[in-house]
Amino acid sequence: MSIQKLVGKKAIVTGGTRGIGRAIARMLLEEGAEVAICGRSEAGTTRAVSELRGETGGCIYGAACDVSCPEAIQKFFAFVDDKLGSLDILVNNAGVGRFGSVADLEAGEWHRTLDTNLNSVFHFCHLAIPRFRARGGGFVVNISSLAARNAFAGGAAYNASKFGLNGFSEALMLDHRHEGIRVCVVMPGSVSTEFSGAAGLASWKIQPQDVAEVVRMVLTMPERTMVSLVEMRPSRPAK
Numbered sequence: 179m180s181i182q183k184l185v186g187k188k189a190i191v192t193g194g195t196r197g198i199g200r201a202i203a204r205m206l207l208e209e210g211a212e213v214a215i216c217g218r219s220e221a222g223t224t225r226a227v228s229e230l231r232g233e234t235g236g237c238i239y240g241a242a243c244d245v246s247c248p249e250a251i252q253k254f255f256a257f258v259d260d261k262l263g264s265l266d267i268l269v270n271n272a273g274v275g276r277f278g279s280v281a282d283l284e285a286g287e288w289h290r291t292l293d294t295n296l297n298s299v300f301h302f303c304h305l306a307i308p309r310f311r312a313r314g315g316g317f318v319v320n321i322s323s324l325a326a327r328n329a330f331a332g333g334a335a336y337n338a339s340k341f342g343l344n345g346f347s348e349a350l351m352l353d354h355r356h357e358g359i360r361v362c363v364v365m366p367g368s369v370s371t372e373f374s375g376a377a378g379l380a381s382w383k384i385q386p387q388d389v390a391e392v393v394r395m396v397l398t399m400p401e402r403t404m405v406s407l408v409e410m411r412p413s414r415p416a417k
């Protein structure tokens with residue numbers, strides 16, 4: 179049900195090719211927003227753009243951008259400036275899960291996880307804020323995880339990235355709330371995506387469109403109110 183609040187808004191969704199990011203991009207297109215997505219490969223991004231355009235008839239653009247690389251993010255913003263012209267909404271969703279004990283985890287995997295899940299969010303926000311200021315405000319929605327609160331064995335890199343993301347998000351909110359910039363961190367539990375391979379799909383899990391529904395609610399709150407943190411979990415987790 180469209181409530182017209184997002185019509186014409188300009189949005190970035192990182193990692194919009196699959197899973198949660200794709201469901202959020204789709205929701206935004208259905209609401210009449212103009213959306214730019216990225217993924218690591220040109221082919222994957224082009225395919226997702228064409229499928230989402232076909233499914234919704236919406237205004238969507240996409241370019242390859244490895245969010246773990248600050249130079250690639252700069253280039254992506256030049257692309258977004260060219261295609262969208264301005265920016266109202268930034269959804270930092272792209273993420274990877276590299277799991278292993280601290281002894282077993284390779285240093286490269288540690289850095290890739292932190293660069294993708296956390297450092298990228300700084301760079302995206304740093305570049306988005308001046309564009310939000312030019313519009314008198316904006317939204318950042320960061321897709322974190324319940325792993326931002328619950329550490330688990332083998333989760334050192336992933337837990338560190340998501341614990342860090344929650345702390346970053348709260349500080350970001352406190353830094354910029356008076357400029358009309360609203361920040362929300364969404365912490366889902368198990369979501370049915372291929373994040374950990376095809377075995378990750380299951381009907382008992384949160385579905386990607388359920389996360390998109392929460393993001394829709396966050397983005398359509400009255401201006402006086404900011405939903406700053408949401409926890410989501412499957413109602414009946416598999417035993």
Ligand SMILES: NC(=O)c1ccc[n+]([C@@H]2O[C@H](COP(=O)([O-])OP(=O)(O)OC[C@H]3O[C@@H](n4cnc5c(N)ncnc54)[C@H](OP(=O)(O)O)[C@@H]3O)[C@@H](O)[C@H]2O)c1
Pocket residue numbers: 192193194195196197198199216217218219222223243244245246271272273274294321322323324365366367368369370371372373374
């Ligand atoms: N699934 C869960 O149970 C779950 C639970 C809580 C939180 N989350 C979080 O939700 C977010 C999305 O996960 P998902 O479940 O939707 O996973 P997914 O199906 O594996 O999708 C991940 C998305 O991120 C993109 N991506 C990954 N690394 C990237 C990079 N370096 N640069 C650009 N794009 C990149 C992927 O695009 P390409 O492959 O095309 O590059 C893809 O679009 C992640 O931040 C994850 O931590 C997931």
